[in-house]
Amino acid sequence: MAQHLKSSSKSILLNILRHNIGFSSPSHASRHLRHNLPHGPLSTRLAPNLITRYCNTMVDTLSSIGSHEDTNSQVMDFPGGKVAFTPEIHFISESNEERVPCYRVLDDNGQQLTNSQFVPVSKEIAVKMYSDMVTLQMMDNIFYEAQRQGRLSFYATAFGEEAINIASAAALSPDDVIFPQYREPGVLLWRGFTLQEFANQCFGNKSDYGKGRQMPVHYGSNKLNYFTVSATIATQLPNAVGAAYSLKMDGKDACAVTFFGDGGSSEGDFHAALNFAAVMEAPVLFICRNNGWAISTPTSDQFRSDGVVVKGRAYGIRSIRVDGNDALAMYSAVHEAREMAIRERRPILIEALTYRVGHHSTSDDSTRYRSADEIEWWNKARNPLSRFRTWVESNGWWSDETESDLRSRIKKEMLEAIRVAEKTEKPNLNHMFSDVYDVPPLNLREQELLVRQAIKSHPLDYPSDVPL
Amino acid sequence: MAARIHGGAATALSTFNPKKLVAPSRTNLPAARSSKRCIVAGGGSDASKKSLSVRHSQKLIANAAVATKAETSATTGTGHELLLFEALQEGLEEEMDRDPHVCVMGEDVGHYGGSYKVTKGLADKFGDLRVLDTPICENAFTGMGIGAAMTGLRPVIEGMNMGFLLLAFNQISNNCGMLHYTSGGQFTIPVVIRGPGGVGRQLGAEHSQRLESYFQSIPGIQMVACSTPYNAKGLMKAAIRSENPVILFEHVLLYNLKEKIPDEEYICNLEEAEMVRPGEHITILTYSRMRYHVMQAAKTLVNKGYDPEVIDIRSLKPFDLYTIGNSVKKTHRVLIVEECMRTGGIGASLTAAINENFHDYLDAPVMCLSSQDVPTPYAGTLEEWTVVQPAQIVTAVEQLCQ
DSSP: OGGGSOHHHHHHHHHHHHHHHOOSSHHHHHHHHHHSOOSSOOGGGSOTTOOOTTTTOOOOOOOSSTTOOOTTOEEEEETTEEEEEOSSOOOOOSSOSSOOOOBOSBOTTSOBOTTOOOOOOOHHHHHHHHHHHHHHHHHHHHHHHHHHTTSSSOOOOOTTOHHHHHHHHHHSOTTSEEEOOSSOHHHHHHHTOOHHHHHHHHHTOTTOTTTTOSOTTOOOBTTTTBOOOOSSTTTHHHHHHHHHHHHHHTTOSOOEEEEEETGGGGSHHHHHHHHHHHHHTOOEEEEEEEOSEETTEEGGGTOSSSTTHHHHHHTTOEEEEEETTOHHHHHHHHHHHHHHHHHHTOOEEEEEEOOOOSOSSTTOOGGGTSOHHHHHHHHHTTOHHHHHHHHHHHTTOOOHHHHHHHHHHHHHHHHHHHHHHHHSOOOOGGGGTTTSSSSOOHHHHHHHHHHHHHHHHOGGGSOTTSOO | OOOEEOSSSOEEOOSSOTTTSOOOOGGGGGGGGGSOOOEEESOOSSTTSOOOBOSOOGGGHHHHSTTOOHHHHHHHOSOEEEEHHHHHHHHHHHHHHHOTTEEEEETTOSTTOOTTSTTTTHHHHHOTTTEEEOOSOHHHHHHHHHHHHHTTOEEEEEOSSGGGGGGGHHIIIIIITTHHHHTTTSSOOOOEEEEEESOOSSOOGGGSOOHHHHHTTOTTOEEEEOOSHHHHHHHHHHHHHOSSOEEEEEEGGGTTOEEEEOSSOEEEOTTOOEEEEOOSSEEEEEOTTHHHHHHHHHHHHHHTTOOEEEEEOOEEESOOHHHHHHHHHHHOOEEEEEEEESTTSHHHHHHHHHHHHHGGGOSSOOEEEEEOSSOOOSSHHHHHHHSOOHHHHHHHHHHHTO
16 A cells, blocks of 8 residues: 555655564555554545545554563564563463453343443344344244144244344344345344245245245345355354445445354354455444354363453454343344444444344254253343343333234234245246256256156155156 | 257357357457457357357367467467466456456465466555455355355365365355355355366475366356466456356466467457367367367377377367367267366266267267376476377377277
């Protein structure tokens, strides 16, 4: 970037740097110039059409001297900047003395804490948030039951994480692109995905936007900026960084948001994505749903750090720990994080502490590795819905009547959605071969012919509900 | 990628009948120079694109030999000479000029200009948002490119060496290849993944990988290999314009090949093979660097009285079975010369495809010359012997043509 400055101002700046910071070589200084520019609009210094990624960056100029007033301490520069050095041999402790505190607004009973800071929520938003949390919970319940009855092949619930799902979605704008893991259907729900559309994907019928190709809960909607769930863990994190980068290049007032679990933070992609996001100065929110379990692996077997929030600092990323079961706290945290991410072009890491009340999926029985009492306690005493409901009701915005109305309406809608989805035809056989490429190439068309020939000779072996 | 089934066993990829068209060689192109038309070499990818010229030309023999430029300058007239890496850069730069969504990401691609100088000068011209230097994590920047592609950009992802893209296999297979399909067509991933691969000069086993063998199975991606400055530029441009993810294989030893290429814009068809030297006695299928070993062997063979037909298959996934099939029907003998390992390489798949489709036309079993199933040794003499040499090609042809 240095070469875009006029040579006179560049040399002045270099000289200033050389004197103030003490560089050993001018080339070293100019590299530093790219990173530690003074605050203020830089566009005047650049050629008009070139937006470099160092534009408008509020880089925290780390003070290398700190409080080292010791006459023995000297300062040396290495690639990366100045550091004070010390004659004492001192290892940084593996953990802070105290764990990072957790931001919350409501107490366990749904009462607002006295000195809580939070972003105010209007009646419409609050009512929609609560209704969607109820809808999500009921949808999960009914789909889960349907799977148990053999009507669905598979399902994964989001019990216990409704506040994370809905509150985060509520704090975002429709232009923010979402890269989910697989336990965030609530974000889609908030944005307007109907129960019928959910059911269509789960039943894999011809109205499914995914054309029946994926397992249930692998939703995706181009329209609602929600990228199709890819089952692989944490691969969506680098994707989100790329999308954030693209949004930044287009100068859009939007960010990328990606979700993952405590288990996902062990994947290499997590570390790489955080590092990349910090270096690229990409406006992306990394929201970790630390729900205590990765299938049967508790967090004590997943990492030995103080959760996921402390990992942000390792990559130079601003982070916060939030009570994930507190809808208001989630809303405020995501709201503020989004503003920071877009305005300052930086990634933000949010660790939302919560508990996975349900099993990992319908292929799992979590009572084999945790006590039923523990699950029950989290479900009853620490339920995000009841907490938020208390608060909404205390504002006079909700009542038992509206609750039961909502619940009976959702139940009817769900059962109808399932009924219709079950009856709807499956996608046509040619969709097994379409969309692999933009236009099916010859080898795929040949293979389709072979399949059709095989079906012709063995018609009874072919499923009757898949149209040819 | 439009396709049409052409009769019984033969498989067609082009949407036109080449016999009907005048097939101008590159020597005819200067006549069309007055209008700056984009010339699509070979069949277009959809019906609306008109194909104006065909690469199945009779007059391409001159350029097929290793880096001889003397013959071309006399015949082609206008055009400009450059090295293969410059041709790649030219193609990339033209596409970046044409479409502001095209961007480059990779290690050291920005101000350093790329470790093989393919992106030299681009960061200065387009800024470092569009030519992005990334930290060292192939999986992450490939994933990043995929995410950016899903949001509307057209990234060109550079692996410093193809071997490093093994780290990106997860993203390439699971996300790049699959997301268009699993999303029901809602999200397209028009990325180009490119980089140098193949056996170089004593680069060691880890830097001499042939990734095309590993990637060929991934559904949803296309693979092409360039071998001359002409097709390097053409394939680069075509790959960027394609809506599918395309992996463009370059070769470490071919970057300094010099050739004269047309001044006017052109792209090469991604699914087409290149007829390097027409012949009657035997079909030799090859790609990338082995093309030059084959052409060297061809000189010896011609002196010995053989007439080999040499085809640079260029499209590694899918194979251009139309061109290959026509050749097999003519010569009835096939020799495949590749740099991949014996097991599971491109040659193995190609052998299977030819046997399956053209068995009745073969007078002899398909022979495949490949590298041995060993990690590439560092010692120069041993390294030379892991790669198929022209002498072995000559012997194989003599054997097949008995």
